[in-house]
Amino acid sequence: MNRPEPDSRDLFAIADLAKEFGISTRAIRFYEAKGLLAPERVGATRIFRRRDRARLILILRGKRLGFSLRDISDYLSLYDADRSQQVSLLIGKVDERLASLQAQLSDLQTTISELKEIKKLADERIKQAG
DNA sequence: ATTCTCACA
DNA sequence: TGTGAGTA
Known part of the structure; x- marks a missing residue:
């Protein structure tokens, strides 16, 4: 797989974010499938930028506070x-x-x-x- | 290692 | 709201 450059501070691979936030890559793909995230693609590989990472942080905060993905999605939209x-x-x-x-x-x-x-x-x- | 889909709780 | 398995 072509992963974002390791030293490129605003490009992230799905595994990077999963590890950083302690969630599964499956969960991140699930959020994308639900329309909460829309990372770029290089072929089939997702490329997350700072903006996507910021959205993920908002998603996780919303979840902590007890909001549904639907609520969070409506808000982010x-x-x-x-x-x-x-x-x-x-x-x-x-x-x-x-x-x-x-x-x-x-x-x-x-x-x-x-x-x-x-x-x-x-x-x-x-x-x-x- | 990553992607996608389908089944499943 | 996710996870596990099988696949390419």
């Missing part, structure tokens, strides 16, 4: 088109995500309370029996 619409979309998605996390937190707190109550009653029964 607006980078060139409409920046203010991109910001609006971001605000909406963040609010949505925040609400979802708050709901999950609430559910967890309820579950934790129930478990603590069960434990409390169980502990009391142990004392009576023992």
